[in-house]
Amino acid sequence: xxxxxxxxxxxxxxxxxxxxxxxxxxxxxxxxxxxxxxxxxxxxxxxxxxxxxxxxxxxxxxxxxxxxxxxxxxxxxxxxxxxxxxxxxxxxxxxxxxxxxxxxxxxxxxxxxxxxxxxxxxxxxxxxxxxxxxxxxxxxxxxxxxxxxxxxxxxxxxxxxxxxxxxxxxxxxxxxxxxxxxxxxxxxxxxxxxxxxxxxxxxxxxxxxxxxxxxxxxxxxxxxxxxxxxxxxxxxxxxxxxxxxxxxxx
Amino acid sequence: xxxxxxxxxxxxxxxxxxxxxxxxxxxxxxxxxxxxxxxxxxxxxxxxxxxxxxxxxxxxxxxxxxxxxxxxxxxxxxxxxxxxxxxxxxxxxxxxxxxxxxxxxxxxxxxxxxxxxxxxxxxxxxxxxxxxxxxxxxxxxxxxxxxxxxxxxxxxxxxxxxxxxxxxxxxxxxxxxxxxxxxxxxxxxxxxxxxxxxxxxxxxxxxxxxxxxxxxxxxxxxxxxxxxxxxxxxxxxxxxxxxxxxxxxx
Numbered sequence: 001x002x003x004x005x006x007x008x009x010x011x012x013x014x015x016x017x018x019x020x021x022x023x024x025x026x027x028x029x030x031x032x033x034x035x036x037x038x039x040x041x042x043x044x045x046x047x048x049x050x051x052x053x054x055x056x057x058x059x060x061x062x063x064x065x066x067x068x069x070x071x072x073x074x075x076x077x078x079x080x081x082x083x084x085x086x087x088x089x090x091x092x093x094x095x096x097x098x099x100x101x102x103x104x105x106x107x108x109x110x111x112x113x114x115x116x117x118x119x120x121x122x123x124x125x126x127x128x129x130x131x132x133x134x135x136x137x138x139x140x141x142x143x144x145x146x147x148x149x150x151x152x153x154x155x156x157x158x159x160x161x162x163x164x165x166x167x168x169x170x171x172x173x174x175x176x177x178x179x180x181x182x183x184x185x186x187x188x189x190x191x192x193x194x195x196x197x198x199x200x201x202x203x204x205x206x207x208x209x210x211x212x213x214x215x216x217x218x219x220x221x222x223x224x225x226x227x228x229x230x231x232x233x234x235x236x237x238x239x240x241x242x243x244x245x246x247x248x249x250x
Numbered sequence: 251x252x253x254x255x256x257x258x259x260x261x262x263x264x265x266x267x268x269x270x271x272x273x274x275x276x277x278x279x280x281x282x283x284x285x286x287x288x289x290x291x292x293x294x295x296x297x298x299x300x301x302x303x304x305x306x307x308x309x310x311x312x313x314x315x316x317x318x319x320x321x322x323x324x325x326x327x328x329x330x331x332x333x334x335x336x337x338x339x340x341x342x343x344x345x346x347x348x349x350x351x352x353x354x355x356x357x358x359x360x361x362x363x364x365x366x367x368x369x370x371x372x373x374x375x376x377x378x379x380x381x382x383x384x385x386x387x388x389x390x391x392x393x394x395x396x397x398x399x400x401x402x403x404x405x406x407x408x409x410x411x412x413x414x415x416x417x418x419x420x421x422x423x424x425x426x427x428x429x430x431x432x433x434x435x436x437x438x439x440x441x442x443x444x445x446x447x448x449x450x451x452x453x454x455x456x457x458x459x460x461x462x463x464x465x466x467x468x469x470x471x472x473x474x475x476x477x478x479x480x481x482x483x484x485x486x487x488x489x490x491x492x493x494x495x496x497x498x499x500x
Contacts, residue, residue, distance in 0.1 A: 220371070
């Protein structure tokens with residue numbers, strides 16, 4: 001008979017979650033490495049900003065799906081700030097408006113963002129998978145999938161440095177990332193505390209770890225699709241976004 | 251005021267559907283071109299057979315979802331043969347058993363097919379998108395998405411020739427494709443007649459054309475993911491299938 005695995009201590013469980021990030025978070029993706037080395041052309045940054053916008057507009061959808069699944073008003077109040085951060089309020093613009101500034105700074109008119117048919121199928125499918133995960137998994141899995149934010153601020157701090165260094169023409173449009181430097185750790189802290197407290201069995205702990213791993217796949221697969229279409233081999237599908245200046249890595 | 255577009259004649263509608271195939275069906279995908287030129291190594295054929303099996307096992311799922319959506323016993327009787335073809339009956343093996351023979355002939359033990367965690371995320375997401383399309387679109391869209399079979403037999407006839415020529419060690423395990431040479435045209439004929447009769451307005455005709463286009467994206471994106479991981483640049487994700495003999499294009 002197979003012995004049931006003992007529940008992980010809080011330190012072991014936290015370590016297991018962090019290990020997923022070290023292995024699989026997209027800070028290691030070659031597209032980001034090229035970006036940070038200054039080896040992407042303007043067209044490739046356009047393609048990234050354009051396709052990644054599709055992910056961005058689905059973040060509040062994802063957070064609303066999570067909101068709808070909780071019966072706990074305290075949880076919902078905390079989670080709601082994510083939607084406000086991304087969509088903005090009457091008083092202040094949100095992350096989406098800041099991402100649009102980034103897109104425009106790459107040289108794409110904002111109107112082109114409406115052409116969702118130009119989004120890479122691989123990016124669309126990854127976003128669908130994220131919505132499926134938070135809709136059909138347990139609430140614990142949905143929340144655990146957000147824990148990629150534990151790894152976000154280090155990546156974003158590096159990215160801000162490197163974008164300013166290598167692509168100075170983008171430097172005035174990096175407010176999205178500047179805001180994320182404070183939003184992501186706050187959101188990750190709340191989500192980590194919630195996951196640690198809600199995963200009551202080893203099986204639930206393993207489900208949370210698997211959900212975080214699945215979310216890393218979702219981020220990674222988007223960059224694979226972008227790299228494949230716009231870096232190497234470099235063939236965007238039939239209807240996809242074609243950069244105005246489609247220059248390959250220098 | 252914008253005039254509503256007139257309904258297409260049957261010939262025009264059929265032509266529009268066929269044009270999608272000429273533009274976007276995966277007979278044009280570079281992975282298939284390399285395959286047919288004999289430029290794939292055994293490891294790359296393993297990766298293709300392994301990942302494509304994941305698509306294959308979801309074909310009866312997809313067909314069952316379509317079956318469940320029809321109230322017409324005549325339609326269901328015709329559609330049911332697709333599930334029998336793939337799953338087999340008590341008397342005869344089906345397409346899945348034949349695909350497993352193909353996988354084994356590439357040098358992968360059949361047991362490895364159970365390791366679904368090794369399937370490329372990009373392939374998994376494309377399969378999910380297919381299930382989503384047939385579940386949440388109209389029944390007309392679900393059936394129209396199957397019309398890629400109009401283009402299948404020409405691709406399969408070519409593939410059989412080229413596989414026998416370039417990869418003679420596979421020649422004894424091509425029964426899957428031999429059966430598809432007769433199954434696909436029969437299924438496509440039924441589906442085309444059904445779509446032509448059911449699309450009563452121009453809007454419905456356009457929805458059917460869009461569904462066929464979306465299905466071409468789903469097939470194409472799977473090969474993009476396989477090409478990206480196993481041909482060029484050639485990096486399978488962390489947990490993905492790693493070929494026993496991972497040789498690059500000759």
